[in-house]
Amino acid sequence: MMGVSMVQSSDTRSRRGGAGIKVGLIAGIRSACGHHLHTIQDSFNRLAKEPLQTIMTTSVIAIALSLPATLFVTVDNARQLGSSFESFSQITAYLASDTSSKQVATIKQQLEAIPEVKSVVYISPDQALEEFVHSSGFGSALGSLEANPLPPVFIITPKAESPMPDQASQLVNKIKLITQVEDAQLDMLWLQRLQSLTQIGQKIVLALGAVLGMGVLVIIGNSIRLAIHSRRQEITVVKLVGGTDAYVRRPFLYSGLLMGLMGAMGASLILVLGFWWLGASITHLSELYGSQYRLNGPGLQGCMLLVATGGVLGLCGSWLAVGRHLKGIKPK
Amino acid sequence: MIYFDNLSKRYPGGDEALSNINLQINAGELAFLTGHSGAGKSTLLKLLMLLERPSAGTLLINGKNINRLANSKIPSYRRQLGVVFQDHQLLMDRSVFDNVALPLQVAGQPRKEIGRRVRAALDGVGLLSKERHSPMMLSGGEQQRVGIARAVVHKPRILLADEPTGNLDPALSAEIMALFRRFQDVGVTVLIATHDIDLINRMKNRIIRLHQGMVVDDGGIDGSIF
Numbered sequence: 001m002m003g004v005s006m007v008q009s010s011d012t013r014s015r016r017g018g019a020g021i022k023v024g025l026i027a028g029i030r031s032a033c034g035h036h037l038h039t040i041q042d043s044f045n046r047l048a049k050e051p052l053q054t055i056m057t058t059s060v061i062a063i064a065l066s067l068p069a070t071l072f073v074t075v076d077n078a079r080q081l082g083s084s085f086e087s088f089s090q091i092t093a094y095l096a097s098d099t100s101s102k103q104v105a106t107i108k109q110q111l112e113a114i115p116e117v118k119s120v121v122y123i124s125p126d127q128a129l130e131e132f133v134h135s136s137g138f139g140s141a142l143g144s145l146e147a148n149p150l151p152p153v154f155i156i157t158p159k160a161e162s163p164m165p166d167q168a169s170q171l172v173n174k175i176k177l178i179t180q181v182e183d184a185q186l187d188m189l190w191l192q193r194l195q196s197l198t199q200i201g202q203k204i205v206l207a208l209g210a211v212l213g214m215g216v217l218v219i220i221g222n223s224i225r226l227a228i229h230s231r232r233q234e235i236t237v238v239k240l241v242g243g244t245d246a247y248v249r250r251p252f253l254y255s256g257l258l259m260g261l262m263g264a265m266g267a268s269l270i271l272v273l274g275f276w277w278l279g280a281s282i283t284h285l286s287e288l289y290g291s292q293y294r295l296n297g298p299g300l301q302g303c304m305l306l307v308a309t310g311g312v313l314g315l316c317g318s319w320l321a322v323g324r325h326l327k328g329i330k331p332k
Numbered sequence: 333m334i335y336f337d338n339l340s341k342r343y344p345g346g347d348e349a350l351s352n353i354n355l356q357i358n359a360g361e362l363a364f365l366t367g368h369s370g371a372g373k374s375t376l377l378k379l380l381m382l383l384e385r386p387s388a389g390t391l392l393i394n395g396k397n398i399n400r401l402a403n404s405k406i407p408s409y410r411r412q413l414g415v416v417f418q419d420h421q422l423l424m425d426r427s428v429f430d431n432v433a434l435p436l437q438v439a440g441q442p443r444k445e446i447g448r449r450v451r452a453a454l455d456g457v458g459l460l461s462k463e464r465h466s467p468m469m470l471s472g473g474e475q476q477r478v479g480i481a482r483a484v485v486h487k488p489r490i491l492l493a494d495e496p497t498g499n500l501d502p503a504l505s506a507e508i509m510a511l512f513r514r515f516q517d518v519g520v521t522v523l524i525a526t527h528d529i530d531l532i533n534r535m536k537n538r539i540i541r542l543h544q545g546m547v548v549d550d551g552g553i554d555g556s557i558f
């Protein structure tokens with residue numbers, strides 16, 4: 001029997017309410033946490049109840065996320081490769097065009113006397129022009145020039161195989177102090193090429209990431225739409241017994257979050273395994289070249305970032321779907 | 333408690349489902365709402381549940397005009413109501429216990445309290461032994477009683493029922509009605525829409541008769557004092 005406790009005169013109501021505020025705050029928070037945990041558990045169980053569907057959705061999300069992530073890590077590796085090679089560079093010293101051959105000989109001696117310098121090669125303006133004519137094909141146009149515009153040049157190779165970048169620039173400054181040397185530069189043309197390639201790569205990562213991120217939003221939004229559809233009656237009943245919109249939304253948001261997180265974990269796994277597998281061969285290759293270079297995988301931080309991205313995408317995707325499709329269900 | 337003041341409802345693109353309804357239902361009263369199919373019984377209950385909004389007139393609950401209740405306040409308003417449906421609206425993928433617990437869950441009640449109250453409600457409708465069952469394993473009458481338990485588990489002050497005995501045999505219908513009367517006995521205001529004239533004539537409660545959206549007979553006004 002329900003008993004006489006069914007009677008709720010207005011004063012017992014208010015008394016109970018008053019006590020409830022004092023006693024109930026902690027209990028309320030605890031019950032809210034309990035409710036959230038329960039909802040997460042429930043969302044998870046629902047995903048587990050349809051393993052095939054869940055595995056398929058998760059795999060698609062994982063693949064969609066792993067593509068831009070792989071490219072991102074690859075570009076990052078190229079960037080690191082660039083910075084590790086920066087120090088190997090040769091230095092070009094440009095001499096004043098009126099330098100006599102006697103001066104050239106002294107400068108060569110001076111250069112060779114610098115302890116960090118390994119070897120020095122002189123390229124006269126005539127040699128340089130000849131080489132340029134050969135390689136550029138501007139032969140006839142250059143032939144019509146009255147004077148050779150090119151300066152005499154020394155190509156200097158530093159002794160240390162990989163001096164620190166600041167050591168290299170110290171060396172450059174030292175070379176610049178020599179009389180008749182007008183300018184000295186670290187020869188970084190190929191490095192600049194690598195850098196601009198890296199920049200293009202980064203842009204591609206960004207574009208691909210944006211497109212595939214949208215794809216993930218759509219995938220998650222669609223499975224949330226299906227979930228909402230199959231739980232129509234439940235949503236109606238929950239609303240009829242006084243469930244708030246937030247209460248109705250919550251399980252779907254958690255489902256989206258879980259799907260995003262699981263997809264991203266899958267993507268992390270793909271990345272870690274892929275780079276580990278490739279890394280062994282790269283290590284072997286760079287050992288053949290006598291290089292210390294190692295391929296860097298996504299790392300723990302990268303994986304965490306990826307998982308967080310997946311979670312955010314999942315939450316956004318389900319938020320969009322919930323906003324669109326819950327409106328269609330009858331009671332307000 | 334419930335006060336309809338010159339209230340009308342016109343569905344978009346339809347005739348008036350309710351016109352100029354004036355009714356007062358006092359706290360602790362049990363009233364039946366009857367009339368032919370299409371008379372507007374369900375519409376009247378839907379207005380009370382805020383599933384529909386009136387086109388004209390005022391609807392006061394406990395002196396509060398609920399016409400202008402903001403959408404965000406609807407959930408807390410609905411928690412004061414208990415609602416029983418003809419098709420009981422039970423969720424077949426959860427147990428009897430979980431179905432009955434729903435109104436408490438959405439109100440964020442602590443788990444212990446939910447357990448206690450759900451068992452009390454199931455005990456009240458004589459189904460405590462079936463709390464672990466799925467509603468699918470129950471008979472029609474039992475399902476309807478689970479629906480009633482869900483409607484009263486949060487101790488609502490107003491209980492609304494739309495044809496709660498619609499497809500039950502007379503004995504079961506009488507049993508269900510007796511159950512409603514027990515809630516009236518403990519102070520709940522009960523409003524039941526039904527076709528079952530024989531049954532309600534035997535019950536000697538107020539009968540509000542609707543015809544084409546108008547109140548044509550109100551036994552409460554003629555017969556009883558309040």
Ligand SMILES: Nc1ncnc2c1ncn2[C@@H]1O[C@H](COP(=O)(O)OP(=O)(O)OP(=O)(O)O)[C@@H](O)[C@H]1O
Pocket residue numbers: 343344346348349367368369370371372373374375376
């Ligand atoms: N959603 C709706 N849209 C348009 N018209 C509606 C809607 N619901 C009900 N009506 C109309 O309002 C009138 C009253 O309907 P209502 O459902 O209230 O009747 P009722 O008394 O409950 O009938 P029944 O006994 O068959 O359940 C009917 O003419 C019906 O066609």
Ligand SMILES: [Mg+2]
Pocket residue numbers: 373374375494
């Ligand atoms: Mg009806």
